[in-house]
Amino acid sequence: MEDLVYRGIIIKQANYGDAHRMLWIFTETDGIIKAVRYGIRGKKTSNAAAFQLFSYGDFKLRPSRGEIMTAVSADVLDGFYPVSEDIKKLSLASYLADITYTLLGEANPDKRILALFLNAVYASSYKEVDLLKLKAVYELKLMSIGGYMPKLDVCSVCGGVGEYFSPERGTLVCRHHQVAGDTKTDDALVSLMRYISGCEDRKMLSFTVNDKALIERLNKITEKYVALHCDAEFKSLAYFYNIIEI
Ligand SMILES: [Zn+2]
Known part of the structure; x- marks a missing residue:
């Protein structure tokens, strides 16, 4: 069978056998x-760097009947090295890759989510961006694109004043209809969530918030929203929090 070329980014990897590596490539x-x-492991291979986590480029893969494809070679367009060389950025990008993989699954093409992921890795590599801000924005944008666009107006039960965010419903609820697990919001928090979920994807980071506590509250909400709908706890998230506190 002929080799195929896929443009994409390596978003996950694992050891495979004694000397090999399994790669998950998010392709267009x-x-x-x-x-x-x-x-790939144990000995020096000619272009090992091309197959590192978050390497983006054209990957030549060789299909074999009934077997997993073999990665033959790669033309790297961007290695996003500032991410691999910074443990904080690397741990955040690994978590973002985890939630993307969990939400999307394999063999489910989504150019918009791919662009979103590349945008996040790009910002982390080449722009001064607060990592907690990037985390919350990506979480909320991924959910919004991935079928969980939040409704941020009135209480979704009675039409009353929405004072809490319900991750279960993906809506605001009033004080009478809030349940355990819902989070108290305020105008600043809700407008921020509205901006992020509704803005053009490429403008997702184009806002300034100087209130660190607001970004932290936003993080709690978006993180819970992701965890609930992915039905998963992410080790990479715990790792990220350990790392950024150092
Ligand atoms: Zn209500």
Whole structure:
């Protein structure tokens, strides 16, 4: 069978056998696909860097009947090295990759989510961006695009004043209809959530908030929203919090 070329970014990897590595590449055409890179560990291979986590480029893959494809070579367009070289950025990008993988699954192409992910990794690499801000924005934008656009107006039960955010419903609820797990909001928090969920994707980071506590409250909400709908706890998230406190 002929080799195929996929443009994409490596979003996950794991050891495979004694010396090999399994790669998950988020591609434009086929969504997240798996490929094995043989002999990547243990010895020096000619272009090992091309197959690092968050390497973005054109990957030449060799299909084999009934087996996982083999990664043959790669032309790197951007290695996003500032991310791999900074443990804080790397741990955040790993978490963002985890939630993306969990929400999207394999072989489910989504150019918009791919662009969003590339945008986040790009910002983390080349722009001065607060990592907690980037985390919350990505979480909320990913959910909004991925089928969980929040409704941020009145209480979704009675039409009363929405004072809490319900991650279960993805809406605001009033004080009478809030339940355990819902989070108290205020105007500043709700307008921020409205901006992020509704803005053009490429403008998702184009706002300034000087109130650190507001970004932290936003993080609690968006993080809970993701965890609830992905039905998962992410080790990479716990790791990220450990790292940024150092
Ligand atoms: Zn209500």
